[in-house]
């Protein structure tokens with residue numbers, strides 16, 4: 001069982017407020033950090049959330065707008081000053097490479113750790129994959145002149161439920177034999193072949209967390225976010241500002257909730273709020289009208305993503 005938690009380092013769109021920093025989300029899974037976007041000053045809440053400076057970390061940039069990327073240099077410099085040694089893999093649009101290389105050169109920043117920059121030029125695909133999870137991306141729609149991506153962390157399925165009662169009845173000792181059976185191996189015990197599937201149920205699905213970045217809703221994203229356990233979707237505007245949302249290629253709270261419903265997601269969390277809204281209750285209410293399991297993100301809020309029953 002792996003822990004899976006989401007922490008919002010910043011939830012404001014375009015500029016900060018006294019209680020809202022710019023976009024940055026940390027998904028923490030069993031000690032590995034997946035950071036989505038690096039809004040200006042994001043290292044401040046990163047420090048306050050006590051994530052530590054030398055955890056295995058991957059950074060994913062949704063698009064090259066300043067409120068999503070300007071914090072990356074300060075963040076890296078802070079990690080470096082703290083003596084980070086582990087490399088960081090950074091993924092994002094093509095311009096990310098020049099942005100990082102040029103700025104690190106101009107500012108004369110010599111990092112204490114390596115950064116591996118991976119630029120994305122497909123419409124969708126897999127960025128990271130291992131035995132436990134994968135990170136996938138899909139092109140989003142933040143205007144024709146901006147390359148933008150949405151991301152999902154998708155866990156691989158996990159072993160089925162282990163029938164301890166039955167194992168005890170068969171007098172199998174706890175420990176390595178339990179582990180082997182749970183991992184799908186058949187074992188020989190007391191000269192008897194015991195097959196895994198007599199004690200272990202069908203494999204159980206892993207969890208899926210989606211991050212929209214800045215975007216208009218689309219059928220492609222609806223498909224991409226299908227069955228998310230937690231979907232984090234931008235909600236820059238209220239429905240009364242739908243015109244502005246369309247013009248600036250953002251979404252309203254109602255649109256985010258409608259997409260969540262269509263995509264059959266389990267829970268929705270809204271983020272990336274226009275600074276015109278000091279109070280977010282109206283955004284929450286309009287989303288709740290179409291999708292009940294919705295919440296509003298706020299800076300430093302953490303949300304756990306449990307396994308579904």
Ligand SMILES: [Zn+2]
Pocket residue numbers: 063065142214
């Ligand atoms: Zn943007």
